[in-house]
Amino acid sequence: MKPRSIVVDLFGGYLRYRGGAAPLRDLVALLAKFDVGASTARVTMSRLKKEGWLDTRPGTDGREVVYALNEHSWQVLDEGRERIFSDPRSSWDGWWHMVIYYVPETARSAREELRKELAWLGFGPLAASTWISPHDRLTRVEEKFAHEPDVRLDLLRARSKGLPADRDMAERCWDLGALNADYLTFLERYRAELPRYRAGRVSPDEALVERIELFREWRKFPFRDPALPLELLPARWLGHDAYQLFTEVSDLLQPAAERAIDEATGTRREDATSGPAEPPTRTTRASRDRAPDISASLA
Numbered sequence: 001m002k003p004r005s006i007v008v009d010l011f012g013g014y015l016r017y018r019g020g021a022a023p024l025r026d027l028v029a030l031l032a033k034f035d036v037g038a039s040t041a042r043v044t045m046s047r048l049k050k051e052g053w054l055d056t057r058p059g060t061d062g063r064e065v066v067y068a069l070n071e072h073s074w075q076v077l078d079e080g081r082e083r084i085f086s087d088p089r090s091s092w093d094g095w096w097h098m099v100i101y102y103v104p105e106t107a108r109s110a111r112e113e114l115r116k117e118l119a120w121l122g123f124g125p126l127a128a129s130t131w132i133s134p135h136d137r138l139t140r141v142e143e144k145f146a147h148e149p150d151v152r153l154d155l156l157r158a159r160s161k162g163l164p165a166d167r168d169m170a171e172r173c174w175d176l177g178a179l180n181a182d183y184l185t186f187l188e189r190y191r192a193e194l195p196r197y198r199a200g201r202v203s204p205d206e207a208l209v210e211r212i213e214l215f216r217e218w219r220k221f222p223f224r225d226p227a228l229p230l231e232l233l234p235a236r237w238l239g240h241d242a243y244q245l246f247t248e249v250s251d252l253l254q255p256a257a258e259r260a261i262d263e264a265t266g267t268r269r270e271d272a273t274s275g276p277a278e279p280p281t282r283t284t285r286a287s288r289d290r291a292p293d294i295s296a297s298l299a
Contacts, residue, residue, distance in 0.1 A: 001216055003036045003044040008053070009212045011069055012077045014261045017269045021068035023059050026265045033205050033260065034212075083120065083222040084215070088243055090135070092229035096169075097138050099123060099131045100154040107150035114151055117144055122226035124173025132173060134229055163231060170232040179224055183238040186217060190249050197252040204263065207256035214253070218246050 010030055015022050022030075024045060031041040045067055048054045054067045069077070099118060103111040115125075121140060123131035138155040145151045160166050170176070193210075196202065202210065225239055233239075258269055 001034060001213065003031060003034075003040055004048065005216065006031060006034050006036065006212060007044060007048060008077075009215055010261075011054075011073070012080065013212070013215065014258070014269075015265075016069060016074075016077060018261075018265065018267045019068075019270070020074070021066050022265060023064045023066045025064060027067060029264045030261070033264070034209055080219075084219060085247075086227070088225065088227040088239055090227055090229050092134050092231055094159055094166075095136075096132045096134060096158050096160070096166075097123075097136050098126075098156040098158055099138070099141055100156070101129050101131075102152040103150055110148055110150040114145060114148075117141065119223055124170075124226055126169060126173055132169065133226060134232065135227070167232055170228055171234075174224070174226055174228075176228075176234055176237075179221075180234065180236075180238050182224075183221075183242040186221075186242050187238060187245060189217075190214070190245055193249070194245075194252075197249060200256075202253065202256055204256045204260035207253045208260040211250065211253040211257045214246070214249055 007027065010027070011020070024042065027045060028038050028041045031044070032038070036044075045054070049056055049067070052070070053073050055070045056065050056067055058064070059066050101111075101114060103114065118131045118141065121133065121137045122135055123133040123137075123141075126132045142153060142155060145153060160169065221239075221242075262268060
């Protein structure tokens with residue numbers, strides 16, 4: 001795992017519940033659990049700040065720097081959590097939501113950003129510059145690119161001539177066979193670990209490392225899986241079984257992983273629970289409003 005990815009997951013899965021901030025020394029201690037050296041940890045944190053992921057402020061002693069989530073990173077983490085933890089099972093009203101775009105050849109970076117966003121939102125390419133989804137996320141696409149002058153969007157709703165045509169379109173938009181094979185690999189890997197996790201034979205540090213590895217493995221799927229309704233899925237679809245296993249393993253590892261964070265930072269999770277809980281979001285800003293007090297206790 002890359003140090004940068006580990007830091008993002010530490011903030012997204014743990015530190016956001018502890019005020020969204022941590023002093024550098026705690027971050028160095030946490031990264032050491034993943035065999036990341038202190039110098040590499042410091043370089044990684046500096047780069048994340050330069051990239052706009054994190055802000056910094058001095059600790060209470062005036063020496064130790066504190067790294068904190070900012071408005072942009074809170075938003076990205078909220079959106080990521082929504083996709084990663086959303087149950088893929090869904091009903092369908094038979095409508096396709098369609099994005100037809102035009103981006104000039106001179107704006108290739110804007111085109112690539114648009115395609116990545118469409119894939120993240122669960123759209124698939126039906127034809128050149130035409131992407132579809134069974135989910136109504138057109139407003140999110142429009143809002144994301146409202147101020148991008150090089151992107152022109154036509155947003156439509158459409159029905160096909162029937163379910164066989166719908167299934168054919170789904171097969172053309174997404175490689176469901178390859179995705180199902182990767183779900184099988186995921187299932188085989190983590191089913192083998194379930195007895196150990198259920199018996200609690202995992203130390204806090206092991207739980208933290210393995211839970212972040214779990215998230216790293218699972219995060220690949222939301223980019224590829226559009227969470228199609230049952231009507232459009234092939235027979236013997238494994239995505240739903242994989243999701244149930246992912247959530248079970250995440251829940252089993254969380255209490256011990258939280259203890260590893262407690263020990264490294266000297267803090268406690270703010271909701272004081274070991275199970276899943278709704279994190280603070282852009283619209284519920286209590287943790288960020290309390291950040292100065294929390295950083296004082298960390299520094």
